[in-house]
Amino acid sequence: MSAHHNLEILLHSLTQNNPDLVAAMVVDPSGRVRASEAVAPEVARAAVALAVPARDLLDRVCAELGCGALRSVLIEGDLATLAFADVDGATTAVLVGATGAAAGALRADALAFVTRLQEGTRAS
Amino acid sequence: MDASWLVSLALASSSLAATTGWLVRARVRRPFVQRIAELDDELARERAVMRRRLDETERERKSTVARMHAALGLPAEADMKVQAGHRFAQRVVDRVTGLTDVDVATVADESGLAWVHEATSADASLAAAAGEVLRVALALQVGCRQVHVELADARHLVVRPLPGTFPRLALVTSTTSRPASTFALDATVAFAAICSGAAGSAAGIEFDDPFAGYYSRAGEDAKGQVAQNLESELGSARAACGARSLVVAIGDDPLAAVMVNGPDRAQVDRLVRSLRPLLSFVERRFGSPGRRIELTSAAGSCVTFAPLGSAGRFGLLAVGADGPTDPAIIDRLVGRLRRFLPAPAAIELSPRGVV
Numbered sequence: 233m234s235a236h237h238n239l240e241i242l243l244h245s246l247t248q249n250n251p252d253l254v255a256a257m258v259v260d261p262s263g264r265v266r267a268s269e270a271v272a273p274e275v276a277r278a279a280v281a282l283a284v285p286a287r288d289l290l291d292r293v294c295a296e297l298g299c300g301a302l303r304s305v306l307i308e309g310d311l312a313t314l315a316f317a318d319v320d321g322a323t324t325a326v327l328v329g330a331t332g333a334a335a336g337a338l339r340a341d342a343l344a345f346v347t348r349l350q351e352g353t354r355a356s
Numbered sequence: 357m358d359a360s361w362l363v364s365l366a367l368a369s370s371s372l373a374a375t376t377g378w379l380v381r382a383r384v385r386r387p388f389v390q391r392i393a394e395l396d397d398e399l400a401r402e403r404a405v406m407r408r409r410l411d412e413t414e415r416e417r418k419s420t421v422a423r424m425h426a427a428l429g430l431p432a433e434a435d436m437k438v439q440a441g442h443r444f445a446q447r448v449v450d451r452v453t454g455l456t457d458v459d460v461a462t463v464a465d466e467s468g469l470a471w472v473h474e475a476t477s478a479d480a481s482l483a484a485a486a487g488e489v490l491r492v493a494l495a496l497q498v499g500c501r502q503v504h505v506e507l508a509d510a511r512h513l514v515v516r517p518l519p520g521t522f523p524r525l526a527l528v529t530s531t532t533s534r535p536a537s538t539f540a541l542d543a544t545v546a547f548a549a550i551c552s553g554a555a556g557s558a559a560g561i562e563f564d565d566p567f568a569g570y571y572s573r574a575g576e577d578a579k580g581q582v583a584q585n586l587e588s589e590l591g592s593a594r595a596a597c598g599a600r601s602l603v604v605a606i607g608d609d610p611l612a613a614v615m616v617n618g619p620d621r622a623q624v625d626r627l628v629r630s631l632r633p634l635l636s637f638v639e640r641r642f643g644s645p646g647r648r649i650e651l652t653s654a655a656g657s658c659v660t661f662a663p664l665g666s667a668g669r670f671g672l673l674a675v676g677a678d679g680p681t682d683p684a685i686i687d688r689l690v691g692r693l694r695r696f697l698p699a700p701a702a703i704e705l706s707p708r709g710v711v
Binding site: 249250251306334335336337339340341343344346347 | 464465466467468469470476477478480481483484487488491633636637640641
């Protein structure tokens with residue numbers, strides 16, 4: 233099974249029957265979407281456009297403030313919540329939460345997804 | 357001129373010089389002494405004003421804290437300082453992490469974020485589950501003492517809301533093969549109550565049983581042959597399993613029910629609508645199907661929800677008066693009830709009324 237196929241399966245299992253998620257995607261440092269699952273594609277497109285500059289900024293903030301390597305970031309808004317999680321030091325998993333979704337649940341989903349992805353990569 | 361005269365003259369001139377110096381110094385010092393005295397008076401006045409202001413501020417602070425305590429339902433003497441930071445959560449978690457049967461324990465708030473260090477992503481999932489339990493308990497408006505989830509892979513999650521905490525916090529433990537010791541959890545929650553100053557706030561309060569007061573009539577919910585068979589089975593099983601009420605639900609609606617002093621129809625709907633998604637939430641985060649979820653109220657009564665079959669549409673709701681219904685009895689009943697239910701493929705095809 234290819235890494236890309238594995239990634240798509242993991243994303244699908246993450247978003248399937250998960251009312252807390254509007255979109256989930258994995259974006260590499262060049263802004264290319266490696267895989268995505270979205271209930272609302274327009275939200276996904278906007279998230280992709282901002283994922284790379286946001287990741288750059290977050291990396292810089294972590295470095296400047298002595299936080300070490302970026303692990304995860306939560307952005308809570310009035311209407312939705314975003315979770316960023318580091319996959320391999322450069323690639324980012326971006327999860328867009330539905331209105332009313334618990335921030336902790338979104339972050340847990342992002343971290344669990346990254347953990348499974350890393351386990352899959354190690355196994356293959 | 358003899359020597360004695362010279363000595364007397366020297367003494368006299370030196371005493372004259374000393375007296376003159378003293379007089380000059382006294383004259384020079386006088387305005388300074390006066391000024392110092394004035395400054396002392398001014399300082400005393402300022403000090404008195406500041407003391408009065410301090411007393412007023414202290415009174416205002418005490419009144420604000422008392423109002424906060426009253427709003428949170430805490431006793432007036434509760435110490436709110438322990439709520440600051442993560443030390444309180446860490447102290448609570450430290451109480452259970454040493455226990456041999458506890459795999460992971462954490463304290464989380466309503467948004468599902470852990471208040472203690474997370475070692476793995478499983479900790480984050482555990483915190484998310486605790487947050488969801490707090491949200492569901494608030495939505496159900498029942499005093500929730502504990503929620504216990506048993507997964508098919510023999511993992512047990514026990515979530516205990518911590519009394520007197522704001523934002524609301526819950527302790528969650530994950531164990532294998534059996535739930536965390538009730539005695540240990542009771543002791544930990546009591547410790548948390550002492551830390552948060554809520555100990556004794558519930559003393560003497562008799563909680564109303566939120567799952568009581570309704571008696572169903574035979575055939576009220578049973579529409580169709582399958583439903584009647586289910587109701588008959590539930591009727592014979594109810595006394596044997598010690599439950600007050602048993603309900604088989606399809607989707608969010610009761611299909612057959614035997615209620616003897618159980619929750620009313622609207623509450624059954626709310627319970628099914630809340631417990632089923634809560635179980636799904638935990639299943640998704642822990643990657644294992646759920647076997648049952650038990651919600652124990654502050655009054656001690658317990659609602660158990662167990663999915664019937666893998667299709668996910670049918671579920672059994674059992675209400676016990678004093679603690680959860682025996683899991684083995686629930687498992688046997690679930691097995692018996694499955695025989696009455698149509699195969700998943702048939703469910704998808706058949707209209708609701710026929711079932």
